[in-house]
Amino acid sequence: MSLIRSYIKLTRKVSWADILILISISAVLYGVIHFGENFKAEFKPLTEIDLSPLALPEYSFFSLVRGFAAYAISLLFTLVYGYIAAYNRRAEKIMVPFLDILQSIPVLGFLPGLVIALIAVFPHSNIGLELAAILMIFTGQVWNMTFSFYRSLQSIPNELREAAKVYRLNWWRRFTKLELPYSTMGLVWNSMMSMAGGWFFLTISEAFIIGDKDFRLPGIGSYMSAAIHDGNVPAMIYAVIAMSLMIITVDQLLWKPLVMWAQKFKFEETEAAIVPKSKVLDILRSSHIILFVREKIIIPVINFLKPLATYTKNKIDNSEKRVAVFQKIFKSVVGWMFKLIFLSAALYGSYKLLGLLISVNIDEWKTIGVDLFLTFLRVCAAVVIGSLWTIPAGVAIGMNPRLSKIFQPVIQVVASFPAPMLFPIVLLILMKLGGSIEYGSILLMMLGTQWYILFNVIAGAMAIPSDLREAASINRLSKFMKWKRLILPGIFPSLVTGWVTATGGAWNASIVAEYVHFGNDVLAATGLGAKITLATDVANFGVLAASVIAMSTTVVLINRFFWKKLYVLAEEKYSLTK
C-alpha cells in the first residue's frame, strides 16, 4: 500500500498556473450554478423505493453498475490525462497543479449544482440524475488513479526506456509492453482505493435533496435513505448487510485476483517473500474454459489484428512526414484559438461568478468566516482523534506480519464501507447518549477518514527496514526511545500522506456530516459544511458559491503552506528510500 504514498504531490509554489486553474474552476462553478438558477422545469415524480429486503439485490446491482460505469470513465480519463501530463512538458505545467487542486477541493460542494444542471438538460427522465450520480462517483474516484499513473510513467527507470528506444518499440508496443505494465501495480491499488471512495459518493448522490425536491435513483443508497426517512430500523440493517456483502464480493471476486495478477508487473529484481494469494485467480488460471478462450479465441484474434495495426501505422508514418509542416502551422493556429476560447470562457465565467458573490452581503460573509473556522476546528479534531488510535494500531499491525495478515483484509472491507450510510445510525446512538451534532459531526467525519491514516501508518510501519529494528533491539532502546528514534521517524513520510488525504476527506465529509437528514427532521451543526448543504436545501446559490469557494481556497492554501512543508521535511529528513 506504500504505492499510494508518492502519488500525492504538492507543487512547489503557487504559480500562474494555479491562478489560471482557480479562474477556470470558478467559471465551471458559475456555469453549473447558473444552470441551477434557471431550473424551473417539471421533473419526473419521485422514484418509489421498495423497502422489502427482496428488492435489495436489484438495488445493489444498480448501484454496482453505477460504480463500475464511473470507474470505466475514471480509467479512461486516467490513461489519457496521465499520459499527456507525463509526456507533454507544456501541458504538464497546467495539468498537474490542476489535478492537485481538484483532488483537494471538496467536490461534494459541486454536487447540488451538477444535479440541477443535468436534470435541467434531461427534465423528463432519470438520465440527468443518473449522469450526475456517475459523474459524482467519478470525481470521488479519479484523482488518485490519475496521479498514480502519471507518477508511474515518470518513474520508469531510464534503462528500460532506453532499451525500448534501442530495440525500436513503436508507440503502441511501448505503451503495452512498458508503460502500462509498469503502472499496473499502482493502478490496481489505487483503483481499489478509488472504488471505496466511490461508494461514499454513490450513497450520497443516489438520494439527494434540494429544497423540497427529493431526487432518488433506485439503488442501495436511496434504499438506506428511504429506510431512514421511514424510521424503518430492520430495513436500515438490511441495507448495511447488503452493502457489506457487495463490498466483500467485489473484493473477493475482483480486487483480490487483480492484485495477485498484478504481482506479475511488480518492478522488483528479486522475488518477494510474501505473495498475495487469491483462490479466484487460482480457479481462473486452472480453468480449462479460460485456457480455451485464451488460446483459441483471444490470441488468434490478436494475431489477426496485429498486421492490420502495423499496416495502418505504416501508412500514418508515411503521410506524417508529408504533412508535418502543414500540421505544425495548423497545430499552432488551433492551439492559439483553443487558448483564446478557453481563456475568454474562463474569464467570462469568473466575472459572472464575481457578480453572484457580490450579491452576498457582508453579514453573510462574516458568518461564512465563522463557520469556516468552526469546520476547520472539526477537521483538525477529527484528524487528531483519528491519529490517536490509528497510529498505535497501525504500527502494531504493520510491524507484526501475523497481525497484518489477519487485519489488513478486514480493515480494507471496513474502510470501503460508505460512512454516510452509517451517519443516521451513529447519530441515533449519540443522541440517546446525550451528545449533540456539534460534536457528533466530528465522529461522523472520523468515520470516513481515519482509514487513510491507518492504511498509511500500516504501510509505513511495514516499510521500516529490519536492520533498523534490529539495531534498536541490540541497543536496548526503551519503549519510549524506540518510538522516538525509530517508529515515528520511520512512519513519518507515510503518516503525512495519510494526514493530507484524511484532512481532504474530512473537509469533504463535513458537507454531509454537519447536516444530516433524519426522518423528517434535520440535524445541523454550525459550520461551513452545514452551510453548503443548507444553501442547497433552500436554493440560495449566492451563499452556496461563496461557501464552496471559501472552503476550496482554504483547503488549497493549507495544502500549499502547511502540508507542503511537512512533505519536504518528510522527503528530506525521514525518507527511507534514499
Add this chain to the structure above:
Amino acid sequence: MANNQINTNIPISELRNILMHFDLPSGVGLTVLEDISMSVNSGEILAVLGPSGCGKSTLMRVLTGLIKPTHGEVFVHGEALKGIHPSAAIVFQNFALYPWLTVSENIAMGLESAKVEPDLIKEKVGKVIDIVGLEGFEDVYPKELSGGMKQRVGIARALAVQPELLCMDEPFSGLDVLTAENLRSEVLNLWLDHKVDIKTIFFVTHNISEAVFLANRIVVLSANPGKLRVVINNDIPFPRDYRSSEFLSMVDRIHEIITSAILPDEVITPEMEKMTQRVEALPNATVGEIVGLLEILDDHKGQIDIF
C-alpha cells in the same frame, strides 16, 4: 585476431568534437563531456575507461543516438546520425530486462520491432539462447534468474538483432567478481570464435583489468569534465592471462595515467616511463636530525646553503 584486420578506411562510427552540457535544476551548468573526437573502427573491441562520473556512459549514449550532444556530431559510416543508431544494440549495466516478459519475449523485443516473421523470430531467439547458454530458461521470468543469468539475457537480446555495433555499459559491474570473470571470457570467446556477426564491440568500464583483458584499443577519459586523455593500443595476444607480466604492466601503466594529475601530451611508452622513474633517494636520517634541520631552516628564514 583475424577480426582486427578487416579495417576499412571509413570507421563504423565517429564522434567529432562532442560537448555535452547539462543544466542542473539548481541553475548551475555541468559540462560532462568536452571536445571528444574519436572513431570506432570495424573489427575492434574498444573500451572507454575512466573514473566514475567522467561521462563514459553519456558518451555511449551519444554514440548510439539515445541523447543528442550539445555540440559536435556523430557519424555512422560517414553519414551524420539522426535519431537512434540504425544498427546498434546495448547491453545495460542493470540489465534493463522487462520483468513482465519472459526470457524469450525479452530477447525477441528488437526482432519484433524489425517486423521479422514470427517463425524466424523463434529460430533466431533459439539460436542466441543456445549461444549464450540459456537453454531451459526460455519461459522463465527475469526475476527468477541470478544476476549473471540476467545479463546473459541482456547479451542475448543485443545479439539477437545482429547489430553492427554492440555497446555495453559497464556490463559486468553489477555482477559478483567470479561471475563477471566468467561472463567476460565467454563474451570474448564469442567474438574470437566468430560465433556472432558483430563488427565492433564498444564498451564502457571503470575496471582497468577488464579493459585490458577485452579491448584492442583503450580510450582513457579524465573526469570533470570528461576529456579524452589518452588512447592506448593493446596488442597483447589473445587469450590474455590476468597474471602475465605484460598484462600487469599494462594495467599498472593505465593506473598511473588515471591517477596522475598531469595530462600527457602523447602516448606514454614504457621507455619514457623508465626515464621518469629515476628519483634520488633520501639519505638515512633520524627524526631528531630532520627536526633539527627544519629548526635551522626556520632560523634562516626558510633558506640555507648547506653545501
